[in-house]
Amino acid sequence: MATPPQRNKVFFGTFVHSKTLAELEYLHNTAIAVNATGKIVAIEPDHTSLDSALFSLLPKLNWTADSVSATSTASPSHFFFPGxxxxxxxxxxxxxxxxxxxxxxxxxxxxxxxxxxxxxxxxxxxxxxxxxxxxxxxxxxxxxxxxxxxxxxxxxxxxxxxxxxxxxxxxxxxxxxxxxxxxxxxxxxxxxxxxxxxxxxxxxxxxxxxxxxxxxxxxxxxxxxxxxxxxxxxxxxxxxxxxxxxxxxxxxxxxxxxxxxxxxxxxxxxxxxxxxxxxxxxxxxxxxxxxxxxxxxxxxxxxxxxxxxxxxxxxxxxxxxxxxxxxxxxxxxxxxxxxxxxxxxxxxxxxxxxxxxxxxxxxxxxxxxxxxxxxxxxxxxxxxxxxxxxxxxxVGMEGKVGGFEVGMEWDAQLVTLGTVGEDGGVGDEEDGNVDVFGWESWEDRIAKWVYNGDDRNTRMVWVKGRLVHERK
Amino acid sequence: MATPPQRNKVFFGTFVHSKTLAELEYLHNTAIAVNATGKIVAIEPDHTSLDSALFSLLPKLNWTADSVSATSTASPSHFFFPGxxxxxxxxxxxxxxxxxxxxxxxxxxxxxxxxxxxxxxxxxxxxxxxxxxxxxxxxxxxxxxxxxxxxxxxxxxxxxxxxxxxxxxxxxxxxxxxxxxxxxxxxxxxxxxxxxxxxxxxxxxxxxxxxxxxxxxxxxxxxxxxxxxxxxxxxxxxxxxxxxxxxxxxxxxxxxxxxxxxxxxxxxxxxxxxxxxxxxxxxxxxxxxxxxxxxxxxxxxxxxxxxxxxxxxxxxxxxxxxxxxxxxxxxxxxxxxxxxxxxxxxxxxxxxxxxxxxxxxxxxxxxxxxxxxxxxxxxxxxxxxxxxxxxxxxVGMEGKVGGFEVGMEWDAQLVTLGTVGEDGGVGDEEDGNVDVFGWESWEDRIAKWVYNGDDRNTRMVWVKGRLVHERK
Structure with a gap:
């Protein structure tokens, strides 16, 4: 079998993806559920926490809590983006x-x-x-x-x-x-x-x-x-x-x-x-x-x-x-x-x-x-x-990968941007070269990532639901 | 006082700097001595080791061994370059x-x-x-x-x-x-x-x-x-x-x-x-x-x-x-x-x-x-x-910084490039994005650095002899 079966997964946080050529969609406080074959089966916005999202999602999906692994990030400098x-x-x-x-x-x-x-x-x-x-x-x-x-x-x-x-x-x-x-x-x-x-x-x-x-x-x-x-x-x-x-x-x-x-x-x-x-x-x-x-x-x-x-x-x-x-x-x-x-x-x-x-x-x-x-x-x-x-x-995979929609496969990355300390300290150098000062809009954060981001900002990577890379 | 006095320093390894607009000079197996005010006082090529360089340099410079701190690197993927x-x-x-x-x-x-x-x-x-x-x-x-x-x-x-x-x-x-x-x-x-x-x-x-x-x-x-x-x-x-x-x-x-x-x-x-x-x-x-x-x-x-x-x-x-x-x-x-x-x-x-x-x-x-x-x-x-x-x-500092010559000041960086393991492993991810496979000429290594290098390749930085940055 090409891909071993995975656990069900729930991701919680901010998701950013292309709605159209001209527009990115920002989904905050959102949960995305991915089944064992790597397919997105639910997208739920407006949750206050991962727990709230799980409470809502598990019964709908008929998933038990112990069948699910969850990845959650609430930092305003972290977001999920399509691979x-x-x-x-x-x-x-x-x-x-x-x-x-x-x-x-x-x-x-x-x-x-x-x-x-x-x-x-x-x-x-x-x-x-x-x-x-x-x-x-x-x-x-x-x-x-x-x-x-x-x-x-x-x-x-x-x-x-x-x-x-x-x-x-x-x-x-x-x-x-x-x-x-x-x-x-x-x-x-x-x-x-x-x-x-x-x-x-x-x-x-x-x-x-x-x-x-x-x-x-x-x-x-x-x-x-x-x-x-x-x-x-x-x-x-x-x-x-x-x-x-x-x-x-x-x-x-x-x-x-x-x-x-x-x-x-x-x-x-x-x-x-x-x-x-x-x-x-x-x-x-x-x-x-x-x-x-x-x-x-x-x-x-x-x-x-x-x-x-x-x-x-x-x-x-x-x-x-x-x-x-x-x-x-x-x-x-x-x-x-x-x-x-x-x-x-x-x-x-x-x-x-x-x-x-x-x-x-x-x-x-x-x-x-x-x-x-x-x-x-x-x-x-x-x-x-x-x-x-x-x-x-x-590559002939439209509707299958490249965005976050129910029915598409979970090919994604967790992006983390560096945050500047109050003393101007470099903090964790491994955060890379994107420096968020705290007052930037989400649009500005994304622009900073595009112009100064590198592999240090790509913290985790999944293909078809499977974790294929993680920066330690 | 603007800059506190430093110890005398000796650097040993490969030094690369611009000889002319068109040409880089590669000084291998070379020692550079920098005095307590941050000035380059000697450049000696053709040493087999740091010890050999020190043995030759110290008496000439009238330096005692314990007045000197030494930085040595013999790796073919490491070199000193002007700041x-x-x-x-x-x-x-x-x-x-x-x-x-x-x-x-x-x-x-x-x-x-x-x-x-x-x-x-x-x-x-x-x-x-x-x-x-x-x-x-x-x-x-x-x-x-x-x-x-x-x-x-x-x-x-x-x-x-x-x-x-x-x-x-x-x-x-x-x-x-x-x-x-x-x-x-x-x-x-x-x-x-x-x-x-x-x-x-x-x-x-x-x-x-x-x-x-x-x-x-x-x-x-x-x-x-x-x-x-x-x-x-x-x-x-x-x-x-x-x-x-x-x-x-x-x-x-x-x-x-x-x-x-x-x-x-x-x-x-x-x-x-x-x-x-x-x-x-x-x-x-x-x-x-x-x-x-x-x-x-x-x-x-x-x-x-x-x-x-x-x-x-x-x-x-x-x-x-x-x-x-x-x-x-x-x-x-x-x-x-x-x-x-x-x-x-x-x-x-x-x-x-x-x-x-x-x-x-x-x-x-x-x-x-x-x-x-x-x-x-x-x-x-x-x-x-x-x-x-x-x-x-x-900036009006010609002859003072920008190269490695006796009389110039030691404004320099130690550059380290990543080496690909035999199994293709990424090795130390913090090595950055320059991948040396081992067969590249020095000229090719420098080209790889220019096109894929980033701050991860800048391991140590000195100004006027003083260490001002070090990646841990």
Whole structure:
């Protein structure tokens, strides 16, 4: 069984989550009941205490007091928040975070990335790296991650094993790439790539048949590293298996876009135009289950096509700034009807934290605004929506995770902010860098968390009701 | 006496500091001797151990073994680094970090900033806020800070007292502003502003006559909030007191620049043109002791004028992105001959960390590069230079702090990076977010620190030889 049964749980305190893109909802003095399968079964506001909430909830739910474990916090600096959803990251690149020099995408891949990814065919190294990235992202409140592993099947499968055992919800993708990468690191043929993909899919389905925690994801690296027959084969597989999500990269960097135009002219794809999006579309890979990382330089036409197909965009601001890809126009994409979430994109992105991605999404949106479009700016509320509800939609789990509603699963974090003593003392240094002086509104506390928060503020993390991380 | 005498000290391990803008120097197996007044008196490379270094150093320095306290670290994940220099921040705005909404400079001042600054005339509140900001910045390795306080003299003096007692090197400026701010928060007249300024200068000179740790700094807030007579009076004072540094803001935001043009036409200043820089120049405030915060939208002419006068620029990338001021062209400024350092600019900037400012300087430079000038990108080495040696020059302490050379003072931090266990375990969580796997070069370790480091990596901090912060 993928997830061992849990006890019933009741949480009491303040809950904050995205009601809409523009608005956070604050539920104070509230109790949330989560059943043994990790599902939210009741939300009750206006209780004076945990005891009062239990007194009301237990009979309704037909739960006995000793079947329930309770987590309660009444501090005005503590709140429950939905777990973060990292819609794009390369587990295999984690050891390279922060290491990219002055490179841009194509030289970055050859210099830093392919050698590291290839080296993870060593199972001991893969175990060390994957264990670390899972623990690290959990510590930062990431309850669900859309992972790229490597070309290698056994270590991809190991990543799925490790996610399942750590209890981190994950899409795990074996990377398909049969051209343009060094000969030491690629699929030998389209057939070999498809067969390795099937092998990994079967394995992951075997360890978690209900997709409770881990699920496989079709993962063509990006168009330039896939031959037309490989893309075609993956499109066929996607059509045969409508339960499988798809993830790839798009329109990250201008040289990459030029390369795609060169490699995939309309004459080769049968597409009506030479856009990057149309290449995926021509091969049946632009679907409502497709996660497109980046989308920095999309044209008007492409944004409309993506919206029409229902494909989603993973915005990776830290990465886009770090390797000088560009500043994605997230407001514009959303106005075109494209669903967006956030990705750390390690190690193009330097940080394991979706909170840092949210912060940097706000900052990058201001750089877009500097170009003249003041409406481009994303608010604190909006970047937190992208980090949770938006992300859930991107990974195909809308209505299941990303917020606090009856029927959704309990993927959540307990956030604690530091409080400044009357003498200005630093108090408990492990409280981190958010300093609450006491007079701040709840909205201001949340803004402080977004701009100065880190993993020290994420005290406990649950996935599907199971406690998967706790700071001591 | 400003700083109580210390014991002689010897440090042993790896020392990393900026040799030039482009190059970090790595001194391994090295000992640095610091005398009781906090001055570096010897640097000896190529020792196999602390004992070997002491055996060589003590007789040369005529020190007895029991007069020396030693700090030694041989771990390949530990190194000594110069203390950071924050060339621009508002101590009084610290409680507002992260709180700015979607505002830009002029509305941000009125909405968020002036009310908070005004409230610090309450001495208890000022003590709480100032104590906190000093401890917080010390914890982030800031050994020297150029502070703006408020208009209020007693609490400005309190800030100087607190810096002196905490041992943080600081310029402390009473803010001069006699127009355009709300009536509840401004100097009553140019005369009142000058007299309050003198009062604060005298107080700070009284508590640290040799400027060992704290020194006063002339602080016209920025041109729009100062009348011509006030600027003139401050220019006169600056001429009479060539020992005093000057700090102000320049060219942060386009509306601000338009306002300056409106308020200070050449007919009013006698300047030859209507540029922002020429306003300060006309009043004798553009000197080689002047720290100009921001400089985002400077013209070619202004950059040349600033370089000619020897004034310095404090680059505040977190602030410039957060309140949508613009992307300063640091490479261009440096090529024009302008000396640059980094500022956190709290609370326009959201972070107390100069390391975060360094990281964001690299990222913002990439946004400048996206405009087409690939050479704009700043390297890890360059942003660390700005954070240390560049900053020292900006605050007028070049040759005294910012690096490890005989004759300089020991303003330093011990940096420790986390090491990943063989099982991928997170080890000591308090190690922070830099994960060293073991195979990284020293250059890569430094890059990892710049991109994922935080105060958890700053284990010990010294100013002028005195230990001023230690993480337990």
């Amino acid at each position: 973060f959803i990292d819609t794009h990251l390369h587990a295999s690149q984690y050891p390279n975070v922060g290491i990219f020099g002055n490179s841009t995408l194509l030289d970055w891949l050859n210099t830093y990335t392919f050698p590291l990814e290839a080296s993870l065919s060593d199972p001991a190294k893969a175990r060390k790296v994957y264990t670390r990235v899972i623990r690290k992202t959990l510590a930062h409140g990431t309850t669900c991650a859309a992972y790229y592993a490597t070309v290698d099947v056994p270590s991809t499968n190991l990543l799925a094993d490790l996610c399942l055992s750590a209890g981190q919800r994950a899409l795990v993708g074996r990377v398909c790439m049969d051209q343009l990468s060094p000969s030491y690191y690629r699929d030998e043929s389209p057939e070999a790539a498809l067969s390795a993909t099937m092998e990994s899919i079967k394995y992951i389905e075997g360890i978690d048949p209900a997709f409770d925690i881990v699920r496989p994801v079709l993962t063509p690296r990006f168009a330039p590293s896939c031959s037309a027959p490989l893309l075609q084969g993956l499109g066929k597989l996607a059509a045969e298996r409508p339960d499988l999500p798809i993830q790839t990269h798009i329109s990250e960097n201008k040289n990459e876009i030029a390369l795609v135009k060169e490699l995939f002219p309309p004459s080769a794809t049968g597409a009506g135009d030479d856009s990057y999006s149309s290449v995926y579309d021509a091969f049946g890979l632009l679907t409502d289950r497709t996660i497109l990382a980046h989308g920095v330089h999309l044209s008007e036409f492409e944004a409309e096509l993506i919206a029409k197909r229902g494909a989603k965009v993973s915005h990776c601001p830290c990465s886009n700034s770090a390797i000088t890809s560009g500043a994605a126009r997230v407001r514009w994409l959303m106005e075109k009807g494209v669903t967006c979430g956030l990705g750390t994109d390690m190690s193009g992105g330097y940080s394991p934290s979706v909170l840092e991605a949210a912060r940097h999404a706000a900052l990058v949106s201001r750089h877009v605004a500097m170009g003249g479009d003041d409406a481009a700016k994303l608010t604190v509320e909006e970047v937190l929506y992208l980090a949770t509800k938006g992300g859930a939609e991107v | 950071f220099i924050d060339t621009h921040l508002h101590a009084s705005q610290y409680p507002n970090v992260g709180i700015f909404g979607n505002s830009t400079l002029l509305d941000w001042l009125n909405t968020y900033t002036f009310p908070l600054e005004a409230s610090l005339s309450d001495p208890a509140k000022a003590r709480k806020v100032y104590t906190r900001v000093i401890r917080k910045t010390l914890a982030h390795g800031t050994t020297c800070a150029a502070y703006y306080a408020t208009v209020d003299v007693p609490s400005t003096n309190l800030l100087a007292d607190l810096c002196l007692s905490a041992g943080q090197r600081a310029l402390v400026g009473r803010v001069c502003m006699d127009q355009l701010s709300p009536s509840y928060y401004r100097d009553e007249s140019p005369e009142a502003a000058l007299s309050a300024t003198m009062e604060s200068i005298k107080y700070i000179e009284g508590i640290d006559p040799a400027f060992d740790i704290v020194r006063p700094v002339l602080t016209p807030r920025f041109a729009p909030s100062c009348s011509a007579p006030l600027l003139q009076g401050l220019g006169k004072l600056a001429a009479e007191r060539p020992d005093l540094p000057i700090q102000t803001h320049i060219s942060e935001n386009k509306n601000e620049i338009a306002l300056v043009k409106e308020l200070f036409p050449p007919s009013a200043t006698g300047a030859g043109d209507d540029s922002y820089s020429s306003v300060y120049d006309a009043f004798g405030l553009l000197t080689d002791r002047t720290i100009l915060a921001h400089g985002v939208h400077l013209s070619e002419f202004e950059a040349e004028l600033i370089a000619k006068r020897g004034a310095k620029v404090s680059h505040c990338p977190c602030s410039n992105s957060a309140i949508t001021s613009g992307a300063a062209r640091v490479r261009w400024l440096m090529e024009k001959g302008v000396t640059c350092g980094l500022g956190t600019d709290m609370s326009g900037g959201y972070s107390p960390s100069v390391l975060e400012a360094a990281r964001h300087a690299a990222l913002v430079s990439r946004h400048v590069a996206m405009g087409g000038d690939d050479a704009a990108k700043l390297t890890v080495e360059e942003v660390l230079y700005l954070a240390t040696k560049g900053g020292a020059e900006v």
